Structure formats: C-alpha cells, structure tokens
Amino acid sequence: MTTLTVNGKEVTVDLDPDTPLLWVLRDELRLTGTKFGCGVAQCGACTVMLDGMPRRSCITPISTAEGSEVTTIEGMQGPEVTAVQAAWAGIDVPQCGWCQSGQVMSATALLQMVPSPTDEDIDNAMAGNVCRCATYVRIREAIHTAAKTLEG
Amino acid sequence: MTTQTNGFKATRRGFLAGGAGLTLALMLPLARGRAMAETAAPFAPNAFIRIGTDDTVTVLIKHIEMGQGPYTGLSTLVAEELDADWGQMRAEAAPGNDKLYANLAFGAQGTGGSTAMANSYMQMRKAGATARAMLVAAAAAEWGVPAGEITVSKGVIAHAASGKSSGFGALSQAAATMEMPADPPVKDPSGFTLIGTDRPRLDTVAKSNGTAQFTMDVYRDGMLTVLVAHPPKFGATVASLDDKAALAIAGVEMVRQISSGVAVYATSTFAAMKGRDALGITWDDSKAETRSSAELYDMLSTEAKTGGRVVEESGDLAALSAAATLHEAEFRFPYLAHAPMEPLDAVIEVKAGKAEMWFGSQFPTFDKPTAAAALGIKPEDVSINVLLAGGSFGRRAQGSAHLAAEVAEIAKAAGRDGCFKLVWTREDDLRGGYYRPITVHRLKAGLDADGALVGWENTIANQSIMAGTPMAAMMKDGMDSTSYEGAYALPYKMGAHRIGWAQAQSPVPVLWWRSVGHTHTAYAVEVFLDELLEKAGKDPVQGRLDLLTPEATRERGVIEAVAKLAGWKGRTADGKGYGIAMAKSFGTYVAEIVEVEDQNGFPKVTRVWCAVDCGVAVNPNIIRAQMEGGIGYALGTALFNEITLEPGGTVAQGNFDSYRMLRIHEMPAVQVEVITSTADPTGVGEPGVPPLAPALANAWRALTGKATYQLPFAAAVA
Numbered sequence: 001m002t003t004l005t006v007n008g009k010e011v012t013v014d015l016d017p018d019t020p021l022l023w024v025l026r027d028e029l030r031l032t033g034t035k036f037g038c039g040v041a042q043c044g045a046c047t048v049m050l051d052g053m054p055r056r057s058c059i060t061p062i063s064t065a066e067g068s069e070v071t072t073i074e075g076m077q078g079p080e081v082t083a084v085q086a087a088w089a090g091i092d093v094p095q096c097g098w099c100q101s102g103q104v105m106s107a108t109a110l111l112q113m114v115p116s117p118t119d120e121d122i123d124n125a126m127a128g129n130v131c132r133c134a135t136y137v138r139i140r141e142a143i144h145t146a147a148k149t150l151e152g
Numbered sequence: 153m154t155t156q157t158n159g160f161k162a163t164r165r166g167f168l169a170g171g172a173g174l175t176l177a178l179m180l181p182l183a184r185g186r187a188m189a190e191t192a193a194p195f196a197p198n199a200f201i202r203i204g205t206d207d208t209v210t211v212l213i214k215h216i217e218m219g220q221g222p223y224t225g226l227s228t229l230v231a232e233e234l235d236a237d238w239g240q241m242r243a244e245a246a247p248g249n250d251k252l253y254a255n256l257a258f259g260a261q262g263t264g265g266s267t268a269m270a271n272s273y274m275q276m277r278k279a280g281a282t283a284r285a286m287l288v289a290a291a292a293a294e295w296g297v298p299a300g301e302i303t304v305s306k307g308v309i310a311h312a313a314s315g316k317s318s319g320f321g322a323l324s325q326a327a328a329t330m331e332m333p334a335d336p337p338v339k340d341p342s343g344f345t346l347i348g349t350d351r352p353r354l355d356t357v358a359k360s361n362g363t364a365q366f367t368m369d370v371y372r373d374g375m376l377t378v379l380v381a382h383p384p385k386f387g388a389t390v391a392s393l394d395d396k397a398a399l400a401i402a403g404v405e406m407v408r409q410i411s412s413g414v415a416v417y418a419t420s421t422f423a424a425m426k427g428r429d430a431l432g433i434t435w436d437d438s439k440a441e442t443r444s445s446a447e448l449y450d451m452l453s454t455e456a457k458t459g460g461r462v463v464e465e466s467g468d469l470a471a472l473s474a475a476a477t478l479h480e481a482e483f484r485f486p487y488l489a490h491a492p493m494e495p496l497d498a499v500i501e502v503k504a505g506k507a508e509m510w511f512g513s514q515f516p517t518f519d520k521p522t523a524a525a526a527l528g529i530k531p532e533d534v535s536i537n538v539l540l541a542g543g544s545f546g547r548r549a550q551g552s553a554h555l556a557a558e559v560a561e562i563a564k565a566a567g568r569d570g571c572f573k574l575v576w577t578r579e580d581d582l583r584g585g586y587y588r589p590i591t592v593h594r595l596k597a598g599l600d601a602d603g604a605l606v607g608w609e610n611t612i613a614n615q616s617i618m619a620g621t622p623m624a625a626m627m628k629d630g631m632d633s634t635s636y637e638g639a640y641a642l643p644y645k646m647g648a649h650r651i652g653w654a655q656a657q658s659p660v661p662v663l664w665w666r667s668v669g670h671t672h673t674a675y676a677v678e679v680f681l682d683e684l685l686e687k688a689g690k691d692p693v694q695g696r697l698d699l700l701t702p703e704a705t706r707e708r709g710v711i712e713a714v715a716k717l718a719g720w721k722g723r724t725a726d727g728k729g730y731g732i733a734m735a736k737s738f739g740t741y742v743a744e745i746v747e748v749e750d751q752n753g754f755p756k757v758t759r760v761w762c763a764v765d766c767g768v769a770v771n772p773n774i775i776r777a778q779m780e781g782g783i784g785y786a787l788g789t790a791l792f793n794e795i796t797l798e799p800g801g802t803v804a805q806g807n808f809d810s811y812r813m814l815r816i817h818e819m820p821a822v823q824v825e826v827i828t829s830t831a832d833p834t835g836v837g838e839p840g841v842p843p844l845a846p847a848l849a850n851a852w853r854a855l856t857g858k859a860t861y862q863l864p865f866a867a868a869v870a
Contacts, residue, residue: 016402016422023422027377032369033362035542036421037493038578042808045493073362088360092352092773095781096219097359097366098493098542104360123817130808132493132543133219134784136819138777 004065006031007075017063021055022046024062025072033073033101037130044129047102048072054109056128073101080111083149087142095133103129107143116147199252200279201230203287207307207321209236211276212246214253214261215268216514217355218492218541218548219781220837221774222268224353226276228770232346233280233338234287236320237307243354248516248536260517264549264664266738266835269770273833274338281336283327290326291318341768341830350773355540367497367511367539368575375499375571376405378562379424379580381431382413385440385801386585387659390414394432401427408565412554415562421575441659442801445590445794449484452592452656455613456482460654461631464640467648472607475598477687481680483595484862485672486794488588488665489811494542495581498559501571506533507563512541513556514548518622522553526560545666545785547586551621552661554586582811583803587795588665589614589635593676598647603688605699608649610676612636615662616655630655634664638673638737638842643704644681644696660797666785667838670737674842675849675863678733682850683859686723692732692850693720706765707734709827710743713763717825718745728758729855733846739834741765741827744783744843747820748851755852755865757787757820762840764824767831775836776824782840783822788814790845791865812866 003012006029013028020039025031025048034057037045041056048057049071057070084107087093094100103126110117110125117125122143131139202210211230215222223243231241246253253261256271284304291309292299295316302311310317341347358364383389395407398416403423408415414431418424443451472478498511500523507527513519516536524531541548548555559574566572576584591614598606616632618624627633631653640651665671685695693715700708711734714720723730727749734743747759762779769775792812796804805811849860862868 016426019420019422023420026368027371027420027422030371031362032365032371035494036368036575037495038808040578040807040809043493043813085357085360089352089356092356092777094219094353094356094359095221095777096493096541096543097355097364100359101362126816128815130493130813130815132491132545132785132813134781134788134814134819135777136784136814136816137780137822139816140819 002062002066004067005069007071013062015062018061020058021048021060021062021065021070022057025057025070031072031074035098035101037099042130043099044102044106045099047105047129049105049109054106073105076105076108079150080146081108083146084108084111084142086149087146090145091138091142093135093138093142095135099129099131103131103139107139107146110143111146111150115150117143199246200276201283203283203320203324203327205321205324207240207319208242209234209240209320210242210244213243214246214255215263215272216512216538216541216544216548217245218512218514218544220268220778221353221771222263223355224351224774225269225770226272227354228346228351229273229276230280232344233277234284235304235306238346238351240307240320241354245538245540247538248513248520250517262515262517262549264514264546266740266838268837269833269835270739277338278336281338282333285333285336286327286330287320287323289330290323293330294323294326347768347770348772351771353774364540366494366542367499368494370499370510370539370573372499372501372571375573376417376419377421377424377573377575378415378417379428379575379577380410380413380415380558381428381433382580382584383435383440384583385435385437385442386661388435388437388440391434391436397430397432398427401430406566407431408562410558410561410565412558412561415565417566417572424575425577439659440801441797443797444799444801445486445796448590448658448797449592452590452613453482453594455654455656456592456594456611458611458654459650460611460613460652463631463636463651463653465650466646467607469607469609469648469650471648472596472598472609475606476601477599477684478596479598479680479684479687480596481683481861483593483672483676483679485591485675486796486863487590487660488671488789488793489582489795490545490547490665491581491811491813492541492543492545492547495578496547496555496576497574498555499571499573500559500563502527502563503569505529507560508535508537509556509559510537510539511555512544512548513538514541514544515550515553518551518553519556523556523560526557527564546664546668549664550586551618551623578808579806582795582805582807585661586663587660588671589617589662591672593639593672595676595680597680597684599684599688603690605645605647605684608646610639611652611654612639612673613654613656615658615660617662617664617668619655634668636673637669638735639669639677642677643701643707643736644699645701666782667737667841670735670838670842674733674735674737675846678735678843678846679849679860682731682846682853692723696732696734706741707736710734710741710763710765713825713827714743714745714761717763717823718761720745723854729851731847731850731852731854733843733850735839735842737839737842740836740839742779742839742843744847746844746847746851748848748855750855755791755848757848759821759823760844762822762824763827764836764839765827765829766836766839767829767833769826769829770833772826775826778836779824779840780822782838783844784814784819786841786844787820787848788812788818790848790863793864794867
C-alpha cells in the first residue's frame with residue numbers, strides 16, 4: 001500500500017511498488033493530462049510536480065512517492081501557471097498538443113524559481129521537454145511573455 | 153476510482169448539451185458513429201454545421217486534427233460565409249463516414265498530402281453559405297420582411313428598417329424548416345473579413361491545461377490494455393511461444409498470438425508491459441529482412457546505376473559529353489521513423505456483433521473495412537470515432553490499415569465481447585517499421601561554358617510506398633510517383649534530361665513521412681544544383697533565378713522574397729555560412745535560407761528565413777506555425793536521425809536516447825513571410841519541410857567546403 005497526496009487529495013493505492021507514478025496517475029486515477037511519450041525520461045511529456053519540483057513520472061516508482069505531494073496539470077494553481085497558460089493561448093503555442101502539459105509544467109516550474117528567465121535559463125529548464133511539432137519558437141516567446149505578465 | 157473523463161463521455165456530454173437546441177443540422181442524428189452512417193442525409197452542407205440555441209456554431213471537421221490546424225482552418229471557412237462571430241465557433245471531429253466526409257481530392261475519407269484546406273475550401277464555404285441563407289430566410293419569415301433587406305454580421309442577424317435583430321440560436325429552429333438553397337452564393341474574396349486574418353486556434357486552451365482528449369486517454373468499463381510483442385526482424389513470424397511467466401504476473405489476463413505478433417492483455421498498462429517482457433518467444437526469421445542498412449545502401453546504389461524505368465525524358469543526353477563542366481554524385485538517405493509524440497494507440501469495443509472504435513484514424517476509409525474483415529463482421533457494423541492525434545507526420549495514414557487490423561485482431565482473439573486498448577511504446581514505434589524509405593539518388597549533370605545546364609540525369613532507387621497496399625490503385629503502369637515526386641517536372645531549364653526510378657524490394661514496411669518523396673528529392677536536386685552553380689561561379693540566389701523557366705513565376709516569387717527577407721549577401725558573411733533551397737510540394741511553394749555556424753565541426757543553425765506561397769492565406773497564424781514547426785522537424789531529422797538495420801536485420805535505435813529529437817536550445821530563430829495571393833489555397837502541413845535540409849547542406853558547404861552526400865549530418869560528419 002502506498003499513500004500519497006495527489007492534487008490535494010490523499011490517495012492510497014495497492015500496487016506493485018515499482019509501478020511508475022505515470023501509470024498510477026493515468027490508469028488508476030484517470031488523470032490523463034499527464035502524458036506517456038518515451039517511458040525513459042527522455043521527452044518530459046510526463047512531467048508532474050513532486051513536492052514542488054518538476055519530476056518525470058514515467059521513471060518515478062510509486063514507492064518513492066510515498067507520503068509525497070504530487071501535482072499534475074489538472075491540479076496546478078497559482079499566478080505562474082495562470083500566466084503561462086494565458087501566454088500559451090495568446091500566441092497559440094500548441095500544435096498536436098501531446099507534449100504541452102509537460103511543457104506547461106516545466107515552464108511553470110522555471111518561472112517559480114526564476115521570475116525573469118534569460119534565453120539561456122529557458123534552454124536549461126526546457127531542454128528536457130521534447131516537442132515533435134517543434135513549437136519551440138513560440139514556447140520561448142510565451143515564457144518571456146508570461147514572465148512579463150508576472151512582473152505586472 | 154474517480155469519475156471517468158475519457159474522450160467519449162466528455163465528447164458526448166458536450167454533444168448533448170449543445171444539441172438540446174439542435175436545429176439546423178436536422179439531418180444529423182444525436183448519436184455519433186454507426187447511427188449516423190445509416191441515417192444521415194447525403195446533402196453535404198448539413199453534415200458539417202450544427203447551430204445551438206445558445207448561439208454556438210459547431211463545425212464537424214472531416215480531417216483529423218493532428219496539430220496542423222484543420223479544426224481552426226475549416227471552421228474559419230464556415231464562419232466567413234456564415235458571418236459568424238469567431239467567439240461562437242466550436243470544432244468537433246466528424247466520425248468515420250465515407251459518404252458524408254470524403255476528402256474531395258481522394259474520393260475517400262482521409263487526410264494526407266496537405267490537402268485538407270485545398271479540398272475543403274469551396275465545400276465548407278458552401279456549407280456556411282447554406283446555413284446563412286436558411287437563417288436569413290427564417291428571419292424574413294418571422295419578421296415579415298424581405299430577405300434581401302436582412303444583414304448578417306458577427307453572429308447578429310438584423311433588419312435595419314424595422315430595427316429587428318437576433319442571434320443565430322433564437323432563429324435556429326425556424327431555420328431548420330426553411331428550404332435548403334441548391335447553390336447558395338459565396339462571397340467574393342474582396343468581402344472576406346475572417347479569411348486572411350490571424351485568428352486563435354480553437355484547440356489551444358484544451359491543449360494547454362490537460363483536458364484535450366486523445367486516444368490513450370480513453371478509459372472504459374472493463375477495458376483491458378494490450379501490448380503486442382512484434383518480431384525484432386521485419387517479416388519474421390512466431391515460431392514458438394511460452395506464456396507461462398507472463399500469465400503469472402498480477403494483472404495479466406490473457407496472451408494471444410495474432411498475425412503481427414503476440415498480444416498481452418492486462419488490467420493496467422504497466423502489467424501489460426511486464427507481461428510482455430516475460431514472454432518467451434522464438435522467431436522464425438526465414439522470410440525476414442536480414443540485410444543491414446549498409447548492405448541495403450549497396451543494393452540501392454547498384455540499382456540506381458541501372459538507370460531504372462523512365463519517369464521523365466527529354467532531349468539527347470549525348471549533349472553531356474560536350475559539357476564544359478561535368479559533375480556526378482550519389483546521395484544516401486536513411487530509413488526514418490515519424491516518431492509522433494503520442495505513439496500509436498487504438499481502442500475497440502465489441503458487443504453483440506458490432507464494434508465501436510476510438511482512435512486517431514487518418515484514413516477511416518481503409519481502417520473501417522479492414523477492422524471489419526479482421527472481426528468477421530460487416531463494415532457498416534463498425535463505427536469509428538476520430539480523436540485528436542498527438543502528431544502523425546504520415547504515421548497514422550496507413551494504406552494497409554495495420555493499426556486498425558491489429559486492434560481488431562486483438563478483440564477477435566480475445567474470444568469474447570469487451571473493450572481493448574492497444575498501446576505501442578516508443579520502442580514499438582521506432583522499431584515498428586513503416587519508415588520513410590531508405591533511398592539512393594545518383595545524379596550526373598553538365599554545364600556549358602556559360603554555366604547553362606546542357607544535361608541532367610537522376611536515378612532514384614527505393615521501395616514503393618503504395619505497392620502492395622490499397623493505395624496501389626493510384627499507381628500507373630507500376631510506377632509509384634511518391635518515390636520520386638519532386639525529382640521531375642522541375643521549374644528549371646534542364647537541358648536534355650532523364651529521370652529514372654528503380655524499385656527496390658524489402659520486407660521492411662515503408663510509409664509516407666511528412667512531405668513524402670520531397671524529403672529526399674528536394675535535397676538531392678537542390679544540393680546538386682547548388683554545387684553546379686558554385687562550379688559555374690554563380691551566386692546561389694541569382695543562379696537559381698537565371699535557371700528558372702519563364703512560367704515558374706511563383707517559384708521566382710518565393711526565392712526573391714526569402715532573399716529580401718534574409719538580406720542575402722552571398723554564401724558567407726562574418727564567419728557564418730548561408731544556403732538557400734526552394735521546393736514546390738503539394739501545390740505550395742517554399743524557399744528557405746539557413747544561417748549556420750561551425751560548432752566544433754558540427755553545424756549549429758542560428759537563423760532560418762522562409763517565404764511561402766500557398767495561395768489564399770486562410771489563417772497566416774497557422775501557416776507561420778506550420779513553417780516554424782516544419783523547419784524544426786526537418787532540422788532535427790537532418791542533423792540527427794536515421795533508423796539503421798544492424799547486420800542480421802534488427803533495428804539499432806530504440807528510444808529518444810538513440811533517435812534524438814531536436815530540443816529547444818537547437819531551435820533557430822525563424823522568420824516567415826506569407827506571400828499574398830489570390831490563388832486557391834493549398835496545404836501547409838508538409839511543404840515547410842523539404843527546403844530545410846538542402847539549404848542547411850548548402851550553407852554548411854559554403855562555410856566549410858564540405859559536401860554532405862549522406863544524411864543525417866551526425867553520420868556524415870562523424
């Protein structure tokens with residue numbers, strides 16, 4: 001039995017302890033905003049917040065999340081994610097959309113830590129998130145826009 | 153455990169909520185899928201538009217939304233002729249139905265060849281105009297005023313003299329009773345208010361907050377998740393199977409042999425993965441491809457030397473013997489995987505002899521009968537719900553309908569009714585074939601003393617994409633134009649020329665990959681031409697313009713535009729290399745200029761300029777996005793990607809660590825100019841791709857003097 005908090009609610013699951021958090025979120029909790037892209041932490045589509053830090057849920061065994069607070073795209077709240085999503089909509093970042101939950105999670109985590117990121121900060125924070133549609137030009141622009149919004 | 157929020161239920165909820173005042177689309181039944189196929193009227197416009205009493209206008213989109221923008225683009229066409237307000241527009245996928253939702257370019261339901269906008273342009277405008285005429289007729293009847301005095305603007309129907317006005321919703325029920333006009337007039341382009349302007353996409357918000365519903369997000373009661381062990385070599389089959397260890401894993405319910413391999417059915421994805429890992433399978437390789445990529449290249453090179461069958465021939469190539477400058481080269485292009493971010497997946501539910509499917513079906517016309525045949529039921533007993541696809545780039549456009557066949561076989565092999573979700577992992581995707589064909593081009597050309605082309609010879613050797621699939625019906629005399637499109641009917645003054653194609657055979661399945669034949673033909677043609685221009689001492693931009701035929705006005709337009717946009721100064725400046733390439737594909741003309749730096753012996757692309765002429769620019773926002781994305785997709789591929797067969801025939805790559813994607817720090821700045829045009833619109837999903845790699849190779853050669861005859865750069869430079 002593993003007990004963790006997901007989007008503010010305590011959840012107990014009885015699963016193989018090596019089950020990746022990704023599949024617990026999707027198959028058990030039906031939180032499908034978190035996506036499967038590679039299964040080996042190479043693409044970032046499965047990014048969630050684990051105790052406030054971005055984490056690849058596809059390689060995070062459920063056993064290591066015992067007692068942790070997990071936030072998925074569905075549970076994200078606060079000025080940073082609001083600014084990021086508004087900026088995403090403002091210039092239509094997504095194309096196919098599959099990777100974008102992960103992009104939004106990583107971008108939000110970046111702005112929580114670095115309110116006014118440089119291009120280099122963006123490269124460092126976002127290089128783990130693959131977008132096969134290559135929406136990178138707009139991701140970069142939207143993060144700068146979100147940062148400006150947060151500055152007020 | 154929690155409330156199900158799968159695609160089907162969410163969609164149906166939305167459907168019913170909006171459908172309470174269902175009016176204009178009176179011939180559309182409330183149920184999706186199979187009911188529609190039987191009862192919907194054949195009159196097309198009504199199959200596309202639904203207007204609710206809440207004023208929302210929902211457009212049923214007959215083309216799969218995989219990122220390229222048809223939800224927004226086709227809705228724009230309807231909104232324009234309906235004089236709707238953009239804020240009231242909604243888009244929803246049309247279900248699988250050949251009759252109502254055929255691609256007019258194919259005569260069958262499917263998306264591909266960048267045809268979505270081109271084939272829908274008049275059809276969707278007419279649909280909008282029909283709806284508008286019926287709303288106006290309803291207003292005229294209700295207000296007792298002449299229809300000719302009624303105006304419609306931004307979703308408001310008004311009669312100035314009487315001061316009466318209404319939204320669409322309040323009149324929608326009355327509109328449904330009006331006579332349908334046979335041929336409603338559409339606007340003159342000078343009257344467009346939406347077409348030609350930037351508009352936000354209709355699917356952005358749902359794709360930014362995790363609520364967009366894709367195939368893998370479908371969960372249904374009692375559903376089992378299924379993974380299939382495919383043979384490690386193409387063409388191999390199961391020789392023996394030991395499933396004891398797999399069945400001992402908690403959550404694994406069944407193991408079945410199907411034609412594509414061994415299917416493991418489990419109550420969760422992770423259990424299915426573990427079960428598959430525990431299978432003991434020996435494979436029969438007697439009919440498998442066992443040659444390596446190196447051996448395949450040698451075979452293709454030999455084939456190319458034969459000259460192949462004639463694709464296009466003009467003049468006497470003996471002229472080459474008198475050429476002042478003669479140049480020859482062989483180009484090699486690897487197998488490529490599409491690698492959409494959402495790997496292949498499909499859900500099927502079989503109940504009492506009928507099947508319902510949910511997936512990113514790009515060719516419903518092939519998927520439906522193929523699934524029916526595998527299940528042993530009639531095609532009309534299969535319904536397909538087309539869901540958003542997490543990318544495709546050609547991968548879901550299957551003439552063979554192999555994914556639909558696989559999931560249907562899984563359902564059949566279960567031996568009972570039930571719901572099954574087939575999931576491919578990334579390894580399944582990269583090792584699963586259906587690649588862009590491995591290809592060799594062999595070119596020879598000569599210039600006279602003035603630098604004009606006197607002769608040009610190109611032989612292409614590769615596998616046919618269409619042969620052996622239902623698409624073979626499109627082949628003429630055994631010739632598959634997708635193998636060499638872009639290598640013939642060139643816009644340049646070629647002199648004597650001969651283009652040939654040698655068809656190669658292999659059990660490795662191949663498929664169209666974003667821009668298909670142009671992925672290699674644009675590279676071979678535009679790189680080889682650039683080398684010839686260099687030998688003749690000509691500038692790459694002016695040299696191309698000089699070689700263009702007088703008829704090639706749109707090619708000339710994009711070359712001149714991109715040169716101006718980039719401030720073209722020549723092949724090198726300030727330690728950077730510059731290269732240009734131009735390609736017409738799927739009716740759209742694109743020229744790109746690449747700026748490259750030498751980063752420790754490997755190209756670093758810093759800026760790309762792009763000019764695109766796709767006729768009427770329905771939504772420049774989406775056109776720019778497709779050019780930006782196409783450039784990034786092509787760049788990552790040119791730099792890093794190849795699927796290679798090892799000696800023995802197994803695939804060397806397995807995941808994104810060995811099949812490397814372009815990442816944000818490698819993405820250049822991109823500037824796009826959309827040419828203003830009144831020509832009918834053509835597609836933009838693919839045409840941004842072809843010019844990038846040759847422009848990069850030309851820039852890299854300008855900077856370093858090194859020619860690149862084999863892709864990717866990572867293999868050539870290493």
